[in-house]
Amino acid sequence: MGYKVVLDSTEIKFSACHFLKEPNQCSRLHGHNYYVSVEISDDLNENYFVVDFIDLKEKLVSIIKPMDHYILIPTQSSDLTIREDEDSIEIIASNKRYVFPRADVLFLPLPATTSELLAKYIHGKLKELLKNKEITVKVGESKSTMAIYEA
Numbered sequence: 001m002g003y004k005v006v007l008d009s010t011e012i013k014f015s016a017c018h019f020l021k022e023p024n025q026c027s028r029l030h031g032h033n034y035y036v037s038v039e040i041s042d043d044l045n046e047n048y049f050v051v052d053f054i055d056l057k058e059k060l061v062s063i064i065k066p067m068d069h070y071i072l073i074p075t076q077s078s079d080l081t082i083r084e085d086e087d088s089i090e091i092i093a094s095n096k097r098y099v100f101p102r103a104d105v106l107f108l109p110l111p112a113t114t115s116e117l118l119a120k121y122i123h124g125k126l127k128e129l130l131k132n133k134e135i136t137v138k139v140g141e142s143k144s145t146m147a148i149y150e151a
């Protein structure tokens, strides 16, 4: 057992919209305020920190800010056909066709935009910035639901 720090603030969030494959209400375009919190485990550094909280918050915000107020589209989905025009994106999802302004879309290299995969995506980005640390990322899309990825 070692040290762990937790960064969990209602300020750390992004708002985005998406749709999922499943054949219920989540397959319709809808949005969430995604709350993101992280836990970092490691030995203490020379300043007796696991990690500097201010630095950790800045790194996390730098990852999620580019996701804020976008339509999240998973580029690795085998269920979507994505066509890019100069200023628009056309998405074919089974029997639906969406056309979005290019500027409103954020492509993510994921098979789907579930909270689980968003947690893994954010984890991967944070791991690049905090190598050698054990990181847990939690993504909550409502007060009662949260997905966790840790490694």
Ligand SMILES: [Zn+2]
Pocket: 018, 026, 030, 031, 032, 141
């Ligand atoms: Zn959703």
